[in-house]
Amino acid sequence: MVEEILALKKKGYTIKQIAQEMDSTIGKVQYRLRKLQSQQHTSAPKKEMEYESHQVSPIRNIPSSYELDRIVLLPQGPESIYIYWDLQSSTRHMVSHHFRKPWSELNKKLKVYDVSDLLFNGHNSHWNIDISLPEMTDNWFLNDLEANRTFIVDFGIQPDSSDFFTVLRSAPIETPRDESDSKRLVAVERWKAGDCQSPEWLEQFSTYSIYSLLK
Structure with a gap:
């Protein structure tokens, strides 16, 4: 059923026209499309976040004395x-x-x-x-x-x-x-x-x- 819906969508059919062509209801067609979108989102590979590496300069040693009285x-x-x-x-x-x-x-x-x-x-x-x-x-x-x-x-x-x-x-x-x-x-x-x-x-x-x- 999903394949038929997708084929009709490619032809430019509206949801209402798809429902009429398949002798179904608008709600059922919308449900099938939402379910397909959910499956595609879940199965899509997650892109790893890319972090730009920054070289951090080492902290300078704090002197034990500042030579001040x-x-x-x-x-x-x-x-x-x-x-x-x-x-x-x-x-x-x-x-x-x-x-x-x-x-x-x-x-x-x-x-x-x-x-x-x-x-x-x-x-x-x-x-x-x-x-x-x-x-x-x-x-x-x-x-x-x-x-x-x-x-x-x-x-x-x-x-x-x-x-x-x-x-x-x-x-x-x-x-x-x-x-x-x-x-x-x-x-x-x-x-x-x-x-x-x-x-x-x-x-x-x-x-x-x-x-x-x-x-």
């Missing part, structure tokens, strides 16, 4: 700061020479200062803590801090029998406010209202480096 603080939230640092080879060499020890044998630490509302001179923080660092460490997460406080972080060496020796000092950074903290907002409003001549806070830090200590 810097320590950077990035706030991660009201109670958290991310710290990373880098040192020049020449700086590490000078520190090693100063303490007469290889760099890998020196006791490295971070010292964290709360300097909120202070003219910081290196000693007058509200509080400070020391964090001992594993060898080869160049970053640290500092958690459980207070919101809306100003912090400075030193990277340095803790000798066995003397005071902490600062190698790098960060710029001050303030942790974000939380919803319950209104201290600074009140101070700003007092200043705007003329109740005080200047805002009731001051954030500065002293600038000294290892180079001045080694001269």
Whole structure:
């Protein structure tokens, strides 16, 4: 029956004319044609997708150091700061020479200062803590801090029998406010209202480096 339908279609017959010629119904003719189309679609070989190959250049090795003397603080939230640092080879060499020890044998630490509302001179923080660092460490997460406080972080060496020796000092950074903290907002409003001549806070830090200590 299908062959007859196809033969009549080639002659230009319409579906209605094919049905009349074959003494059938239009619905049966349409059904036979749809079934034939479905079979042809299923049996047709699938074309494989062709992918153009692209040569990907290898990722360059990330250097272990960028030869910069810097320590950077990035706030991660009201109670958290991310710290990373880098040192020049020449700086590490000078520190090693100063303490007469290889760099890998020196006791490295971070010292964290709360300097909120202070003219910081290196000693007058509200509080400070020391964090001992594993060898080869160049970053640290500092958690459980207070919101809306100003912090400075030193990277340095803790000798066995003397005071902490600062190698790098960060710029001050303030942790974000939380919803319950209104201290600074009140101070700003007092200043705007003329109740005080200047805002009731001051954030500065002293600038000294290892180079001045080694001269």
